[in-house]
Amino acid sequence: MTDAISQALHVPWQEATIERIERQTARVKSFFLRPQSWRSFQAGQHLDVRLTAPDGYQVQRSYSVASAPGLDGLYELIVERLEDGEISPFFHDVAEIGDAIEIRGPFGGHFVWGPEDGGPLLLVGGGSGVAPLMSILRHRAAVGVGVAVVLLQAARTWDDVIYREELIARDATDAEFALLLSLSRDTARRPQDVGRRIDKPLLEATLARLAAAPRLTFVCGSKPFVEAVSGHLVDLGLSPKTIRTERFGG
Amino acid sequence: MATRGFTGRRPAPELADRIPPGQSLTDGFPVLSAGPTPRVSLGDWSFTLKVGPRPVKRWTWAEFQALPQTKMTRDIHCVTKWSKLNTAWTGVLIDDLLAEAGLEPPTPYALAHSYDGYSTNVPVADLVGGKAMIATHYEGKPLTPEHGGPARLLVPHLYFWKSAKWINGLQFTDRDEAGFWELRGYHIYGDPWREQRFSGD
Numbered sequence A: 001m002t003d004a005i006s007q008a009l010h011v012p013w014q015e016a017t018i019e020r021i022e023r024q025t026a027r028v029k030s031f032f033l034r035p036q037s038w039r040s041f042q043a044g045q046h047l048d049v050r051l052t053a054p055d056g057y058q059v060q061r062s063y064s065v066a067s068a069p070g071l072d073g074l075y076e077l078i079v080e081r082l083e084d085g086e087i088s089p090f091f092h093d094v095a096e097i098g099d100a101i102e103i104r105g106p107f108g109g110h111f112v113w114g115p116e117d118g119g120p121l122l123l124v125g126g127g128s129g130v131a132p133l134m135s136i137l138r139h140r141a142a143v144g145v146g147v148a149v150v151l152l153q154a155a156r157t158w159d160d161v162i163y164r165e166e167l168i169a170r171d172a173t174d175a176e177f178a179l180l181l182s183l184s185r186d187t188a189r190r191p192q193d194v195g196r197r198i199d200k201p202l203l204e205a206t207l208a209r210l211a212a213a214p215r216l217t218f219v220c221g222s223k224p225f226v227e228a229v230s231g232h233l234v235d236l237g238l239s240p241k242t243i244r245t246e247r248f249g250g
Numbered sequence B: 001m002a003t004r005g006f007t008g009r010r011p012a013p014e015l016a017d018r019i020p021p022g023q024s025l026t027d028g029f030p031v032l033s034a035g036p037t038p039r040v041s042l043g044d045w046s047f048t049l050k051v052g053p054r055p056v057k058r059w060t061w062a063e064f065q066a067l068p069q070t071k072m073t074r075d076i077h078c079v080t081k082w083s084k085l086n087t088a089w090t091g092v093l094i095d096d097l098l099a100e101a102g103l104e105p106p107t108p109y110a111l112a113h114s115y116d117g118y119s120t121n122v123p124v125a126d127l128v129g130g131k132a133m134i135a136t137h138y139e140g141k142p143l144t145p146e147h148g149g150p151a152r153l154l155v156p157h158l159y160f161w162k163s164a165k166w167i168n169g170l171q172f173t174d175r176d177e178a179g180f181w182e183l184r185g186y187h188i189y190g191d192p193w194r195e196q197r198f199s200g201d
Helices: A002-006 A088-093 A127-143 A164-173 A200-207 A223-235 B061-065 B094-101
Strands: A014-023 A028-035 A046-052 A058-064 A075-080 A100-107 A121-126 A149-155 A177-183 A216-222 A243-248 B046-051 B054-060 B070-077 B082-093 B109-114 B119-123 B133-138 B152-154 B167-173
Touching: A028 A088, A028 A100, A046 A075, A058 A075, A058 A127, A075 A088, A075 A127, A121 A127, A121 A200, A121 A223, A127 A149, A127 A216, A127 A223, A127 A243, A149 A200, A164 A177, A177 A200, A200 A223, A216 A223, A223 A243, B046 B094, B054 B061, B054 B094, B061 B133, B070 B133, B082 B094, B094 B133, B152 B167
Parallel strands: A121 A149, A121 A216, A149 A177, A216 A243, B046 B167
Antiparallel strands: A014 A028, A014 A100, A028 A075, A046 A058, A046 A100, B046 B054, B070 B082, B082 B133, B109 B119, B109 B167, B133 B152
């Protein structure tokens, strides 16, 4: 195993062109990147992005890919505008269609799902933490496997729900998919949604929507969000081995 | 290739040479974990040294606290791109563990094992000579569970996934056996100054 690993090929940086920009919410935009050389990936993986100033100063960040591997030749990243950020104001205020940026990857071998992993699946996302979960949902739909999935998505308000229309449309048409929204600073608009933060009773109610305990659970969001949600899920009896987490921010 | 319109925010010049390529400074303390934070009570805690499959020494929490305690202040670098300067730790040097066990390093490699099933591989040369410890305190306070408490490995000169949280043992191995992240695409050694993030770097 060691030999196989040390012989793995170096994944080089490469240029990608911003082909499309879509506004998702007031603070979130999607960027569709077309790399010079396409590398397929597993749903849930992340891409490294590198920006270079004229004097050579460079900065890197990782972004989960939100598109499915089957969206051939394009990676969709979502970027939330952080007022004190170094990178996100560049993406929101400067980057335009046709610009080139450097990317590397995708990488990551744990927070990933493929049809061979099966289901049912519980996905819990906080804010832009929905990105890798969206890749999993879209991949599941594209490969057409009968895997039951519940997505519990937390956002501040109804208008802050990233991919809201796509998720609600999927909720309406896919009998094996259920969407539950947790809005911390808004009222629920649909009977199944709640106007409060995710707590243990809400997670218990979410689990009850699956016929069986989830084979895998994916939780992605800020550090306190993931810590709280994964702790509640263990309290509710899920095996820690079945819970995969990804945390962002300080 | 310069990125059109990107100017960036540089660290203070006096700190620049402490930040490895591709890293950015943080004042927070982010967490990278594969799963939920395990709950480990001090009453159940123990730490075991193994040579291959064979346990050679085991300490309870109370016994571990009686070992020589060392302070270490270091810069740390996470593969997810953040670096944090001057982090202050207290714990037991690997050198002192080996001395207490009456053990010379029997093999050139080691695997750190954790309560959540996590493992990570580190060459023994990177663990001895005052380079690494089992840390139980951060900035003078007991290490919190989300940061690896009760105890974590601290190997500050390698990317921070090597500093296994919730550690419960160190196993000497004949070969360099890939651990959890190393089996999932991350670099077998992980030197931040050579930017060894992923296998093949």
